[in-house]
Amino acid sequence: MIKDLQNQKIVIAGGTSGIGLATAKMLVESLANITVTGREQKKIEALHISDPKLNAIAIDSSDKNQLTTFFSTFGSFDHLIITLSGAKGAGSFSELSLDDLREGFEKKFWPYLQTI
Numbered sequence: 001m002i003k004d005l006q007n008q009k010i011v012i013a014g015g016t017s018g019i020g021l022a023t024a025k026m027l028v029e030s031l032a033n034i035t036v037t038g039r040e041q042k043k044i045e046a047l048h049i050s051d052p053k054l055n056a057i058a059i060d061s062s063d064k065n066q067l068t069t070f071f072s073t074f075g076s077f078d079h080l081i082i083t084l085s086g087a088k089g090a091g092s093f094s095e096l097s098l099d100d101l102r103e104g105f106e107k108k109f110w111p112y113l114q115t116i
């Protein structure tokens with residue numbers, strides 16, 4: 001499968017850390033053209049130095065205008081991977097705060113959907 005991704009253009013929304021970044025590092029080895037996005041400028045700048053093969057761009061997927069600007073100028077691509085995190089609302093059900101769950105849902109569901 002990885003061989004088939006050679007020269008494919010792939011966007012990983014939420015790819016500046018965690019599962020998304022691990023996926024980006026794996027796919028870039030297959031000579032795919034990878035763009036990762038995330039909100040924190042410091043992480044983007046660190047990636048420019050540590051992983052120069054990755055194209056890292058600061059975008060907040062909860063901001064529709066930023067998404068529209070990015071996707072309307074980026075051009076066509078082959079695959080979209082979304083690994084955004086809602087940050088809150090995980091853990092043991094018995095200890096889960098409904099406010100945290102609501103916040104986690106809001107910060108994950110809408111950014112995923114807007115990105116798609």
Ligand SMILES: NC(=O)c1ccc[n+]([C@@H]2O[C@H](COP(=O)([O-])OP(=O)(O)OC[C@H]3O[C@@H](n4cnc5c(N)ncnc54)[C@H](OP(=O)(O)O)[C@@H]3O)[C@@H](O)[C@H]2O)c1
Pocket residue numbers: 013014015016017018019020037038039040041043059060061062083084085086108111
């Ligand atoms: N880790 C696990 O064991 C596990 C297991 C099952 C499912 N998951 C799910 O997999 C996803 C990724 O998990 P992870 O552990 O890799 O999380 P993570 O390390 O927190 O990474 C999340 C990535 O999303 C970016 N991000 C978050 N909100 C964003 C937004 N509004 N706009 C743009 N970028 C945004 C973060 O960068 P910035 O903060 O700089 O924006 C970061 O690059 C989550 O949805 C999680 O629930 C994780």
